[in-house]
Amino acid sequence: MNDITGEQKLLAVLSHLAYLLGGLGFIVAPLVIFLLKREDRFVYEHAKQALVAHLVILVFSAITGLLCTLLIGFLLVPVLAIFWLLLLVTSIIAAVRAVDGQLYEYPLIQRFVNKL
Template sequence: MNTVTGEQKLLAILAHLAYLLGGLGFIIAPLIIFLLKRDDWFVYDHAKQALVAHLAILAASVVVGLSSLLLVGLLLVPVLVLLWMGLLITSIIAAVKVSNGQLYRYPLIQSFVDSLS
């Protein structure tokens, strides 16, 4: 396996922890990294993982938010909170793996990630 540089680690960590940027930064940052670093297997793979995970949580948030307008979604808010906590935990794990130069696979979304090749 090739050695991973500090820049590669930094970009991969940024992709995973982009939700700390606020707003839509959690989608835009991994998307930009994903599009610009196609030639770097390590950064590309991490950006792809993060992008799909962040898009999945965004989709879940939109569904719960819209269904909350009908009062049905209020029951789903605790589920959404658990999903966001899961994203927080798994992205921190991913950032630690990146700092060790390792790959990380988010649970439950791998089939979507594989379809982005």
């Protein structure tokens, strides 16, 4: 992985920081990069990590939203906020690692990542 190009680094960083695109861009961008760059191990691994992390937070957010309609989900809102903050911090760390040409593994989700 010594010959990581600027394009590879950019795609890896985009995968991690795709939530800045708004809407479902935080799922679509890493998914497209993941599907199109399967032959590029560096970009593929970064996109895979980001995609799984973003999917986990999306599912947790959806479950919390549904439970809020039953009035019990409001108890999960602070936990959800902590998870979003954790995603923000870890994705910035992942983006910095990508710029440095290194791989990054998000904490707590490796079991899901390894299945992909």
